Amino acid sequence: MSKQLDLxxxxxxxxxGYVFTEAHIFFHKTFHDIKFSTFxxxxxxxxxxxxxxxxxxxxxxxxxxxxxYENRGMSMQDLLTVNYGSWVANEIKGLLG
Numbered sequence: 001m002s003k004q005l006d007l008x009x010x011x012x013x014x015x016x017g018y019v020f021t022e023a024h025i026f027f028h029k030t031f032h033d034i035k036f037s038t039f040x041x042x043x044x045x046x047x048x049x050x051x052x053x054x055x056x057x058x059x060x061x062x063x064x065x066x067x068x069y070e071n072r073g074m075s076m077q078d079l080l081t082v083n084y085g086s087w088v089a090n091e092i093k094g095l096l097g
Contacts, residue, residue, distance in 0.1 A: 016095065020076075023051045023095065029080055053095040 023036040039061070041054040062069070062079060069079045080089035 020051050026091060030084060030091075048097060051095060052097050053092065055096060058092070 020036070023040075027034050027036040027039075036051065036053075039054050039058045041052045044052040044054075051081055059076060062076065066079060066083070069076075074082070077089045077093070
């Protein structure tokens, strides 16, 4: 296994100060048993050296859970703020790169 791929085998290794385990704990506590790895963009995470959220996968999950929020005049940030709080919206924004 290459050294770079090994970073994802042990998700407790820090990358640029952010530990993958922290992202997993955040997702588990916030979204109730959802794993960050479900939405992690592994290619961009490798490229940038930190966990990056696959916004398309996460958006699909939000649509399945809340419906077409854009048709109600809401952005993803609006939806997250209303349902989870502004700190969650900011954490998600931070995981976008």
